[in-house]
Amino acid sequence: MAVSDPYLHPESTERVFYQSRGGFDSFNSIGKVPLGLKRKGLRIVVTGGAGFVGSHLVDRLMARGDSVIVVDNFFTGRKENVMHHFGNPRFELIRHDVVEPLLLEVDQIYHLACPASPVHYKFNPVKTIKTNVVGTLNMLGLAKRIGARFLLTSTSEVYGDPLQHPQVETYWGNVNPIGVRSCYDEGKRTAETLTMDYHRAAGVEVRIARIFNTYGPRMCIDDGRVVSNFVAQALRKEPLTVYGDGKQTRSFQYVSDLVEGLIRLMEGEHVGPFNLGNPGEFTMLELAQVVQEQLTQMQR
Numbered sequence: 001m002a003v004s005d006p007y008l009h010p011e012s013t014e015r016v017f018y019q020s021r022g023g024f025d026s027f028n029s030i031g032k033v034p035l036g037l038k039r040k041g042l043r044i045v046v047t048g049g050a051g052f053v054g055s056h057l058v059d060r061l062m063a064r065g066d067s068v069i070v071v072d073n074f075f076t077g078r079k080e081n082v083m084h085h086f087g088n089p090r091f092e093l094i095r096h097d098v099v100e101p102l103l104l105e106v107d108q109i110y111h112l113a114c115p116a117s118p119v120h121y122k123f124n125p126v127k128t129i130k131t132n133v134v135g136t137l138n139m140l141g142l143a144k145r146i147g148a149r150f151l152l153t154s155t156s157e158v159y160g161d162p163l164q165h166p167q168v169e170t171y172w173g174n175v176n177p178i179g180v181r182s183c184y185d186e187g188k189r190t191a192e193t194l195t196m197d198y199h200r201a202a203g204v205e206v207r208i209a210r211i212f213n214t215y216g217p218r219m220c221i222d223d224g225r226v227v228s229n230f231v232a233q234a235l236r237k238e239p240l241t242v243y244g245d246g247k248q249t250r251s252f253q254y255v256s257d258l259v260e261g262l263i264r265l266m267e268g269e270h271v272g273p274f275n276l277g278n279p280g281e282f283t284m285l286e287l288a289q290v291v292q293e294q295l296t297q298m299q300r
């Protein structure tokens with residue numbers, strides 16, 4: 001990915017001297033402030049920002065000096081994930097469900113809001129597809145209205161039950177439109193369609209990330225995805241629940257790598273879709289073995 005990335009390095013300077021914004025803070029006692037010496041923070045909304053991935057993204061954006069508005073309905077997100085930013089004037093938290101419209105003034109929109117674990121998104125499938133379709137429509141409408149750049153977090157599940165390995169972005173997938181996962185797979189596929197249509201028809205600046213299985217701190221213990229399930233079961237000394245024959249494969253990425261990928265994608269020129277994951281694949285049996293071995297080593 002060709003990435004121009006001034007924002008990942010807050011200390012980097014753009015040499016624009018004595019540029020007046022005409023505002024209250026443009027002057028000091030000896031004249032104009034050299035604004036170009038300091039990177040100007042962006043205003044960013046993160047939908048789903050109190051969730052597992054969202055809250056790590058928020059941490060990175062806050063750390064580089066941006067002003068962040070988190071929008072979350074707390075279905076799977078938790079206040080505890082972002083409460084360390086409470087009291088910071090650059091941070092705001094709004095309890096809001098993206099299926100309802102929202103008006104905000106921001107420069108960038110990271111749209112993460114949607115339950116991502118199969119256990120959670122199958123809990124209320126109609127709500128899941130509504131979140132992906134109506135929620136994405138609302139946030140794209142906002143991006144168009146205010147001229148913000150919009151990043152959609154899509155999923156590796158748009159490839160369905162893939163007939164190609166590994167899946168490249170040009171592969172169109174093999175998706176069942178009426179299966180129990182369709183609320184999520186087809187919801188995200190429609191969200192991608194909407195994103196590209198707003199880009200082509202309305203000129204909205206968009207980015208699409210297809211996220212593969214991700215793990216790390218702040219995953220709920222009851223998340224239901226395989227890494228947290230196996231770790232929780234091993235800690236409780238319970239048998240690991242390997243589904244099927246365990247020969248199905250997945251790749252697993254650490255959450256900080258994903259967050260770095262999301263920020264680079266947002267700041268770069270590549271519209272996407274762009275796969276974000278780990279190229280190394282494991283079978284679930286191999287994963288179960290790795291988890292057991294690690295736990296045994298730690299307990300020695």
Ligand SMILES: O=c1ccn([C@@H]2O[C@H](COP(=O)(O)OP(=O)(O)O[C@H]3OC[C@@H](O)[C@H](O)[C@H]3O)[C@@H](O)[C@H]2O)c(=O)[nH]1
Binds near residue numbers: 211212248
């Ligand atoms: O306890 C378990 C849980 C899961 N599994 C298996 O492990 C594999 C991975 O399942 P997970 O539930 O972790 O999730 P998936 O990889 O299917 O999808 C996940 O990764 C891609 C993301 O975009 C999706 O949002 C996310 O749900 C599946 O084959 C599943 O059957 C087990 O063997 N045991």
